[in-house]
Amino acid sequence: MENLLTRFTDSQAFFQSFPIVLHNCSGSWGIFLSLFHSFTVLPYPPLIVAIQNPPSRRFVLLTFLGFISLAPPPPGRSCVAIYIAHSLNLHLSCTTVFHDTLEIIYEDIFSPEGLFRSPTAPLGLSRYTSSQPTAPPTVQYLPKMFSPSCTLTLSQVILTFTT
């Protein structure tokens, strides 16, 4: 982990690459730890880790050094969680939007200078999972409905469907 934190101090590398990791942990602590320890194989450590079925203990998420964990609040076991690297949270404005279900989480990342110093709007990342495979998705699942700030400038959104 020390290696990851050292790389985070390189601001040039920080802006040149923005890795995002998506995974299904199946509620397992072993899978969770295995995932986070395997980030050393990546050229750059991830800035965002979006997890489906995160492990938790009494509705409290597991934490990992260097990351902030976010999930829909209890009651109920969250189906989705987002882990944000401390360095990302220090440099950019990160706002988490929770939906009224435990299956959707939306992260709005805003930089006044624009991501990659480009004239861009906020990066929005939505992690969506459906426990009912036959239920059709509706427009309300689109991220623009979650964040009013993204409605006008829906320019950078990753939407993950996991059925």
Add this chain to the structure above:
Amino acid sequence: MADPLRSLSHREYTLSAQYLDTAFDAPYHLLNTLGVYTRFLFDTISRLSVLDLTLANSSLSPFVSSWDTPIPSTGSDHVPIVITLQPPAIMPPPPTPHWALLDWSLVKGAMIDFSFPLCLARVSVNALARWFDISSIQLTTLMTSHAPSRHLCPHSKLW
């Protein structure tokens, strides 16, 4: 769709079409690498599948450098997916106001209503500089809000 080797039944097409139509109408683009499976069940009878779909809208797509599964198995039946965003080689310059198309009649009306921020009679140099900055920003914002943006192409100059 992300699995070109799979033959879908009519029912499966109908179910998936609802998801994909919603996404593509937005419009979103599928980032998955075709043929790369994301779910491996540990029994021998279940087939490999692509359950994890990643979509990006058209504005983000140029920034998507890679969609890959380089992380070894973590014990989950799903494969960790790594998406890397990077600035594109040719980045469009920031939008600039098209001053030639500025509607001066509207600006003139707005300028009449414009008032500079209050400035104290005795101020320090720093306070005066801050007042000047705020006034300049407000005036510039007023002007640019009435000017349409230029239609830029990737080959446009940065100024």
